[in-house]
Amino acid sequence: MEAPPDPGPHASASASAAAPLRAPEVARLREEQEKVVTNCQEKIQHWKKVDNDYNALEERLSTLPDKLSYNIMVPFGPFAFMPGKLVHTNEVTVLLGDNWFAKCSAKQAVGLVEHRKEHVRKTIDDLKKVMKNFESRVEFTEDLQKMSDAAGDIVDIREEIKTDFEFKAKHRIAHKPHSKPKTSGIFEAEFSNDLKSKDLLADKELWDRLEELERQEELLGEIDIDSKPDTLIANGEDTSSEEEKEDQNINVNMMNQVMDSLTPSNCYQNVTNSELFNGQVNSQWNCSINGSNSYHNNEDEEEDDDDGGDNENDHDTLGAEDNSIPTIYFSHTVEPKRVRINTGKNTTLKFSEKKEEAKRKRKNSSGSGHSPQELPMIRTPADIYRVFVDIVNGEYVPRKSILKSRSRENSVCSDTSESSAADFDDRRGVLRSISCEEATCSDANESILDEEQQENHQKKLFPLSVTPEAFSGTVIEKEFLSPSLTPHPAMAHPVLPTIPERKEVLSEVSEGTTKRVSKFKAARLQQKN
Amino acid sequence: MPSRGARPEDGSGLVPTDNSTQHKEDLSSKIKEQKIVVDELSNLKKNRKVYRQQQNSDIFFLADRTEMLSESKNTLDELRKEYQEIENSEKTKIKK
Numbered sequence: 117m118e119a120p121p122d123p124g125p126h127a128s129a130s131a132s133a134a135a136p137l138r139a140p141e142v143a144r145l146r147e148e149q150e151k152v153v154t155n156c157q158e159k160i161q162h163w164k165k166v167d168n169d170y171n172a173l174e175e176r177l178s179t180l181p182d183k184l185s186y187n188i189m190v191p192f193g194p195f196a197f198m199p200g201k202l203v204h205t206n207e208v209t210v211l212l213g214d215n216w217f218a219k220c221s222a223k224q225a226v227g228l229v230e231h232r233k234e235h236v237r238k239t240i241d242d243l244k245k246v247m248k249n250f251e252s253r254v255e256f257t258e259d260l261q262k263m264s265d266a267a268g269d270i271v272d273i274r275e276e277i278k279t280d281f282e283f284k285a286k287h288r289i290a291h292k293p294h295s296k297p298k299t300s301g302i303f304e305a306e307f308s309n310d311l312k313s314k315d316l317l318a319d320k321e322l323w324d325r326l327e328e329l330e331r332q333e334e335l336l337g338e339i340d341i342d343s344k345p346d347t348l349i350a351n352g353e354d355t356s357s358e359e360e361k362e363d364q365n366i367n368v369n370m371m372n373q374v375m376d377s378l379t380p381s382n383c384y385q386n387v388t389n390s391e392l393f394n395g396q397v398n399s400q401w402n403c404s405i406n407g408s409n410s411y412h413n414n415e416d417e418e419e420d421d422d423d424g425g426d427n428e429n430d431h432d433t434l435g436a437e438d439n440s441i442p443t444i445y446f447s448h449t450v451e452p453k454r455v456r457i458n459t460g461k462n463t464t465l466k467f468s469e470k471k472e473e474a475k476r477k478r479k480n481s482s483g484s485g486h487s488p489q490e491l492p493m494i495r496t497p498a499d500i501y502r503v504f505v506d507i508v509n510g511e512y513v514p515r516k517s518i519l520k521s522r523s524r525e526n527s528v529c530s531d532t533s534e535s536s537a538a539d540f541d542d543r544r545g546v547l548r549s550i551s552c553e554e555a556t557c558s559d560a561n562e563s564i565l566d567e568e569q570q571e572n573h574q575k576k577l578f579p580l581s582v583t584p585e586a587f588s589g590t591v592i593e594k595e596f597l598s599p600s601l602t603p604h605p606a607m608a609h610p611v612l613p614t615i616p617e618r619k620e621v622l623s624e625v626s627e628g629t630t631k632r633v634s635k636f637k638a639a640r641l642q643q644k645n
Numbered sequence: 646m647p648s649r650g651a652r653p654e655d656g657s658g659l660v661p662t663d664n665s666t667q668h669k670e671d672l673s674s675k676i677k678e679q680k681i682v683v684d685e686l687s688n689l690k691k692n693r694k695v696y697r698q699q700q701n702s703d704i705f706f707l708a709d710r711t712e713m714l715s716e717s718k719n720t721l722d723e724l725r726k727e728y729q730e731i732e733n734s735e736k737t738k739i740k741k
Contacts, residue, residue: 168700169700169701172699172700172701173699173700173701176699186706186707187694187706187707188696188704188705188706188707189696189704189705190704191703191704191705194703197705202704202706
């Protein structure tokens, strides 16, 4: 029984007509939720009685065959009894449902009773869960009610971000470190300094310039800071609601979105940092500080074999504020990334730390020759294609498509010996599921080392490695990728085979023509030839 | 022989609900019932038969009188203990 959602517009006093949280509706919501709770309680009571009855029956059945006959009061009708005897004490007729009966011994009947008790227990557990769930909802609605009574229409949603949260991956470095996206009508901070040429400029000059800009921004900031917090908060709320749909921890990309909407006045503190995204997000979020206490209500997510879509990352908690703006405190729970991984025996498992470790140990001990260190390091998209090669007649042949499972059988990559067509579908599922998510880079790092195949599909999840490369955030248009390809084989791990055909293609292309051919097309042409 | 059916209760107490007062009331009513059972059992003539009802059904099994009496007394004592405990805890709460 689901509690009805908040009802729509209602004819009420003009003052509260526009209010999103109207008292009577909220009260009704609460009533309905409480109804569910009491209903659940009643059902639980009923099922507990049933369980009790079954227990008594079991006890009786276990001792029944001890005597040949029992003296009993035989009922005939609801009120009349007659003394009699109970004979054939071991023969029990059991109702199986739908007016079907089974004749069995007392022991067999005990077994049947056990089976039914199991079902009853399960029902009771489910009801308890539902009750607990709705009890928390009632609590929430109560708080909501208090809050709506207290203040007006504005609700402040705030999320506390721990500063000690370590970003394991390297953040995107802006090409111009102090440049900000253009915001209309607001002061633009543009530095001519490049990341590379920063060293060349004297530090003192830089600081002077920065101070100058800060002063200017402060002037503007004082004007703007009061008018901006609502939009800021609103924007924060939007992005956080987007996040609710994804398995997500605080993500760099998410903060990108938020950052875009912030005015420079609010984030000028970060100008001095070369990296725009640090653990200093705290300062931005606390723009409008009510100075209130915050509390987090993180519900623990059950790590059962539920579907991956059931993750609840968002848990809204309300703080009944005495200040002007009521505040909702919002927090994320850290969820391990749920990834379907192929264990190589036509089964896929959800990602879990223990299983990953166990698998790692298994791999190491199996002596297949692949230890985590020997897996090829993937740094660029080219590396993927280097890894996914087929061995044909002892030579390496680049594959047409890394998604085709058949082509994976002869490949050099790990885990392919056990793969099959069934796995392909699962991998596709992985790809889809992952492409919907923005995973944390720490997971990407981890999984690159171990589950290379899956992560190879996900180009988004490349580790943002130390050296500035293709995914460092700098987008450099190049005519051919040949200059980058040729040094890579030298850099690449010895496990990665070099692909001779590709080089030939490149040399052909680079020789004569200005016509630009993508290396994939070139490879395909080569294969046709 | 004239026989008499007696129905001792299955003396398991209810799980305490939200209010301890409600639980207290339930306990007190159960204690009353149990008291009656004990009194009746102790006032039976020696030739009387005592039957026990099978839970959730109409069948009564013959049972031993003395055994039933002692059983009922035990359940009564247990219920009373529980009641006392709740009373004590409430008193300590009030004192605080």
